[in-house]
Amino acid sequence: MKHLLAGAAAFLCLTTSALAEGDPIAGKTVFKKCMACHSTEPVNKVGPTLSGIIGRPVASIADYGYSPAMTAFAEGGKQWSEGLIAEYLTAPKAMVPGTRMTFAGLKKIEDIANLIAYLKSPAQE
Incomplete structure (x- = not known):
């Protein structure tokens, strides 16, 4: 519960404008923490592809076997918005x-904003 409260507090601090100001170039560097399990290509690895994740329904990649927990979390039609990804x-x-x-999570709000900016536009070098 303590981690959930800390995550919620960090999420509340992460405003829409902070997300909009993320740097996709810096986000590419942050993404290196994700690369062992995820790809920005339309290919699943240990984890599902993150290609097109913004706006995609949670647990919706047809050829990926999600955990029962993630499948249950997806119920009700949740979509991966910038805010939901930031909170997650x-x-x-x-x-x-x-x-x-x-993965334990990202602690720096700027890393989250940068990673989201990168996920929105992974082709940026």
């Missing part, structure tokens, strides 16, 4: 207990 990235296991994602 602060503490994935707190937000979706039982997720297979082992």
Whole structure:
């Protein structure tokens, strides 16, 4: 619960304007923390592809086997908005207990904003 509260507090600090100001070039560097499990190409690895994640329904990649926890989290038609991704990235296991994602989360709000900017436009070098 403590991590969930910390994640919620960080999320509340992450305003829409902060997300809009993210730097996709810096986000590419942050994405290196994700590369072992995720791709920005339309190819699944250990984790599902993050290609086109902004606006995509949660747990919706047809050829990826999501955890029961993530499938349950997706119920009700949740979509990966910038805000939901930002909240998730602060503490994935707190937000979706039982997720297979082992990543502890990103602690810096600027890293989250930069990563989201990169995910919106991964072709930027």
